[in-house]
Amino acid sequence: MADIKNKINLLKSxxxxxxxxxxxxxxxxxxxxxxxxxxxxxxxxxLSLGDSLQLSLSFNNAQxxxxxxxxNIEGFQSRYLGPSTMMSIxxxxxSSSITHxxxxxxxxxxxxxxGPFKFEHNGDKYTSNQINIEVLKSQAQIPAQSGSQxxxxxxxxxxxxxxxxxxxxKNKAYLNETxxxxxxxxxxxxxxxxxxxxxxxxxxxxxxxxxxxxxxxxVRNGINFDVIEFNTSIFGLRPGExxxxxxxxxxxxxxxxxxKRGPDIFDDFFGRYETYPLDLKSGDIPFxxxxxxxxxxxxxxxxxxxxxxxxxxxxxxxxxxxxxVILKMVVSGEGNFNTVGAPxxxxxxxxxxxxxxxRQDVNAKSFEQIIMxxxxxxxxxxxxxxxxxxxxxxxxxxxxxxxFPVKILKxxxxxxxxxxxxxxxxxxxxxxxxxxxxxxxxxxxxxxxRIRKKNAYLYNNKVFLGxxxxxxxxxxxxxxxxxxxxxxxxxxxxxxxxxxxRKARAGIRQARKYLDKAEARKFCDILFLTMQEYLGDKFHxxxxxxxxxxxxxxxxxxxxxxxxxxxxxVIFKECDMVRYSSSQLSRENMWDSLKKLEEVIDYLQRRRx
Amino acid sequence: MKKVNLFCxxxxxxxxxxxxxxxxxxxxxxxxxxxxxxxxxxxxxxxQEAKYAAAIQGYQRLLDLGLESxxxxxxxxxxxxxxxQLGLAVLNYDKAMGFIPNDSDLxxxxxxxxxxxxxxxxxxxxxxxxxxxxxxxxxxxxxLTILLSFIYIVLIVFFTCSLFFNRFKRSIGLSxxxxxxxxxxxxxxxxxxxxxxxxxxxxxxxxxxxxxEPLENATVYFKLKQGSKVEIVDKADGWYKVRRFDDKLxxxxxxxxxx
Numbered sequence: 001m002a003d004i005k006n007k008i009n010l011l012k013s014x015x016x017x018x019x020x021x022x023x024x025x026x027x028x029x030x031x032x033x034x035x036x037x038x039x040x041x042x043x044x045x046x047l048s049l050g051d052s053l054q055l056s057l058s059f060n061n062a063q064x065x066x067x068x069x070x071x072n073i074e075g076f077q078s079r080y081l082g083p084s085t086m087m088s089i090x091x092x093x094x095s096s097s098i099t100h101x102x103x104x105x106x107x108x109x110x111x112x113x114x115g116p117f118k119f120e121h122n123g124d125k126y127t128s129n130q131i132n133i134e135v136l137k138s139q140a141q142i143p144a145q146s147g148s149q150x151x152x153x154x155x156x157x158x159x160x161x162x163x164x165x166x167x168x169x170k171n172k173a174y175l176n177e178t179x180x181x182x183x184x185x186x187x188x189x190x191x192x193x194x195x196x197x198x199x200x201x202x203x204x205x206x207x208x209x210x211x212x213x214x215x216x217x218x219v220r221n222g223i224n225f226d227v228i229e230f231n232t233s234i235f236g237l238r239p240g241e242x243x244x245x246x247x248x249x250x251x252x253x254x255x256x257x258x259x260k261r262g263p264d265i266f267d268d269f270f271g272r273y274e275t276y277p278l279d280l281k282s283g284d285i286p287f288x289x290x291x292x293x294x295x296x297x298x299x300x301x302x303x304x305x306x307x308x309x310x311x312x313x314x315x316x317x318x319x320x321x322x323x324x325v326i327l328k329m330v331v332s333g334e335g336n337f338n339t340v341g342a343p344x345x346x347x348x349x350x351x352x353x354x355x356x357x358x359r360q361d362v363n364a365k366s367f368e369q370i371i372m373x374x375x376x377x378x379x380x381x382x383x384x385x386x387x388x389x390x391x392x393x394x395x396x397x398x399x400x401x402x403x404f405p406v407k408i409l410k411x412x413x414x415x416x417x418x419x420x421x422x423x424x425x426x427x428x429x430x431x432x433x434x435x436x437x438x439x440x441x442x443x444x445x446x447x448x449x450r451i452r453k454k455n456a457y458l459y460n461n462k463v464f465l466g467x468x469x470x471x472x473x474x475x476x477x478x479x480x481x482x483x484x485x486x487x488x489x490x491x492x493x494x495x496x497x498x499x500x501x502r503k504a505r506a507g508i509r510q511a512r513k514y515l516d517k518a519e520a521r522k523f524c525d526i527l528f529l530t531m532q533e534y535l536g537d538k539f540h541x542x543x544x545x546x547x548x549x550x551x552x553x554x555x556x557x558x559x560x561x562x563x564x565x566x567x568x569x570v571i572f573k574e575c576d577m578v579r580y581s582s583s584q585l586s587r588e589n590m591w592d593s594l595k596k597l598e599e600v601i602d603y604l605q606r607r608r609x
Numbered sequence: 610m611k612k613v614n615l616f617c618x619x620x621x622x623x624x625x626x627x628x629x630x631x632x633x634x635x636x637x638x639x640x641x642x643x644x645x646x647x648x649x650x651x652x653x654x655x656x657q658e659a660k661y662a663a664a665i666q667g668y669q670r671l672l673d674l675g676l677e678s679x680x681x682x683x684x685x686x687x688x689x690x691x692x693x694q695l696g697l698a699v700l701n702y703d704k705a706m707g708f709i710p711n712d713s714d715l716x717x718x719x720x721x722x723x724x725x726x727x728x729x730x731x732x733x734x735x736x737x738x739x740x741x742x743x744x745x746x747x748x749x750x751x752x753l754t755i756l757l758s759f760i761y762i763v764l765i766v767f768f769t770c771s772l773f774f775n776r777f778k779r780s781i782g783l784s785x786x787x788x789x790x791x792x793x794x795x796x797x798x799x800x801x802x803x804x805x806x807x808x809x810x811x812x813x814x815x816x817x818x819x820x821x822e823p824l825e826n827a828t829v830y831f832k833l834k835q836g837s838k839v840e841i842v843d844k845a846d847g848w849y850k851v852r853r854f855d856d857k858l859x860x861x862x863x864x865x866x867x868x
Binding site for chain 2: 439445447
């Protein structure tokens with residue numbers, strides 16, 4: 001029984017759930033079936049200048065609709081705040097809507113009609129209703145409340161209370177002539193914050209940096225304004241007619257938000273304000289840029305424009321040759337200092353001139369230039385001249401300073417003139433950054449080179465070493481020969497001893513000839529002479545004084561064998577007999593004598609060796 | 610039948626000719642492949658293909674054949690460098706220095722590998738030895754030998770001339786003196802270089818312990834970095850007694866050194 005009840009309850013729940021889902025689906029279908037309506041509304045119809053109101057554009061019976069873009073609404077500036085959606089079921093009636101909210105800021109007093117707004121989506125066109133809005137005077141303008149004096153001019157427009165102007169000191173200037181330019185933001189009793197630096201069209205001009213703005217109060221047409229002033233300068237880049245501006249300043253306007261329900265003590269106490277971004281624009285100003293006249297233009301004119309004065313000095317005026325002299329030059333006045341170049345020396349002969357160091361101030365430009373005298377002949381530094389175009393008078397002007405007398409002294413100890421480079425004067429471009437190179441091994445050799453056997457060095461090559469002995473042997477031989485020749489030249493005894501056998505051989509040959517012819521006398525003459533000369537040369541004796549007794553005595557001292565002495569005696573005896581006593585020698589005797597002589601010579605030669 | 614036989618015979622003869630002509634051809638090719646130049650170029654190709662181990666084998670093969678050259682040692686040094694064996698790279702560059710001491714590539718690579726090993730090129734000996742070595746640094750052993758031979762011959766010519774020309778004898782005194790000094794210095798430099806060839810070794814392991822005694826458990830005297838050069842002054846079983854550049858003597862295991 002209980003089971004049946006449970007099942008019935010479960011079935012009921014199921015039917016109820018299905019019913020709810022069905023109803024929901026049905027309701028959704030109903031919603032989409034309903035017609036879309038487009039409606040505009042504001043949170044209030046009256047407001048003061050400086051306050052804001054909220055405009056709501058609602059699409060009923062729709063959930064996804066994009067925000068319509070509002071075109072210019074007369075008397076107002078608009079800003080999109082965001083969407084909000086709503087769905088309600090009242091007595092079974094379901095309604096949904098999407099609302100896009102906008103903030104409207106009144107720009108002037110009066111009654112304005114806003115709308116009807118038109119919107120097109122997915123081919124459907126929607127048109128909203130129209131709304132009347134009245135913009136009243138601001139409470140701040142009520143003298144009793146603001147406490148200020150009664151203002152003579154009626155402020156009807158926001159643009160009368162918040163605007164920008166652009167002013168140039170003059171509307172006509174020469175090319176490159178500097179003209180001061182001022183942009184002012186005027187604010188009358190409005191809360192402004194987040195003011196950005198102005199931007200403006202300056203085509204054809206070069207614009208200087210904007211200075212920090214000045215703030216002050218100014219009465220304009222009887223109304224007291226807070227003024228924020230931006231100053232800069234411009235100069236024309238090419239001749240022609242141009243327009244400067246409009247200048248544009250972006251800022252946020254602080255507006256008081258009106259409470260939706262009645263006045264609240266906390267609203268006044270804590271303040272319900274919100275910021276509204278503004279893009280304020282000034283008017284533009286015409287400007288004419290004139291070209292520089294060609295008449296009387298100096299040859300070395302460098303383009304300086306303005307009204308300038310020029311001063312220069314040189315120090316020290318007494319220097320050693322090669323020491324630096326510093327030229328200090330100051331160009332001051334008003335004008336475009338960007339166009340002011342360094343004044344030039346009338347002549348650079350006798351000096352080494354370096355590039356000047358430049359310093360620019362607000363109303364002056366100074367140059368410090370180092371020059372070095374390179375000749376003792378120099379007595380003065382030539383005059384410096386500076387020329388410019390005077391924009392006031394419209395003429396070219398040239399200002400000269402100097403010449404400056406200097407005394408150049410000889411350097412001590414005759415030292416060389418050294419030109420010392422000042423690193424500060426070298427332009428940064430001249431400093432070459434050291435290149436960082438990669439590192440690795442160098443590639444292999446593509447050929448084996450001179451391949452040879454291992455350890456085949458010349459120092460252990462036997463042939464090479466053997467060859468080294470050749471010059472040594474040649475030298476030793478030469479020394480030997482030389483020594484012998486020297487001895488032959490200087491040692492007569494040695495020379496005679498050395499020549500003795502040679503002469504003896506010649507004599508024996510001659511004697512043999514006579515022996516063959518059997519001429520005994522001639523044979524004995526030559527035999528005796530040969531023996532006499534040999535013995536004289538051999539023992540370094542006078543050949544003419546050689547007798548048997550002399551030779552016998554000498555040879556005995558020398559220790560010559562008795563047999564040899566006997567042979568000598570026989571030869572002497574036989575020769576004397578034939579030469580002095582006309583006795584004849586037989587052929588055999590002659591041969592025997594010759595033989596004996598040969599034996600004696602041979603003996604004596606051998607003995608010597 | 611005869612025609613067929615003739616045909617077979619001609620085919621046989623042509624075949625025999627072909628085989629005979631091919632045999633020397635294959636021998637020639639093999640011979641060409643085995644020439645030192647071919648082995649060297651093959652090793653170079655391996656190097657180009659970044660097959661450094663194969664390149665080392667190729668170059669080493671030439672050394673095993675009992676051949677050597679400066680370029681061979683240079684390339685072998687490069688290959689060892691690429692293989693990360695910097696000690697052996699130093700050794701081979703050092704050997705190449707014996708052949709091509711003025712080669713700028715070799716100098717650059719040698720300095721680079723020493724830089725990689727955080728080593729400085731150090732000379733051994735006292736100031737005189739170092740000075741003499743520096744004076745003749747750019748000369749090979751053979752060049753020094755030739756220089757010595759040349760000075761020797763010039764001196765002999767001088768002396769010979771001085772025998773015969775009295776005027777020459779008087780004027781050659783200074784020149785001969787200079788030549789004799791140069792001869793002595795060259796001879797000393799040659800002796801040093803020969804000594805260097807035979808006795809110097811390079812540490813091929815990352816760090817070698819140099820000990821007071823040739824024993825495993827001996828105290829370490831100093832450590833030798835990879836690529837350091839030492840002079841071998843004595844040998845023991847598995848150990849070398851070495852002298853460092855600052856004349857410190859110690860024992861190092863044979864495996865740690867190569868010369």
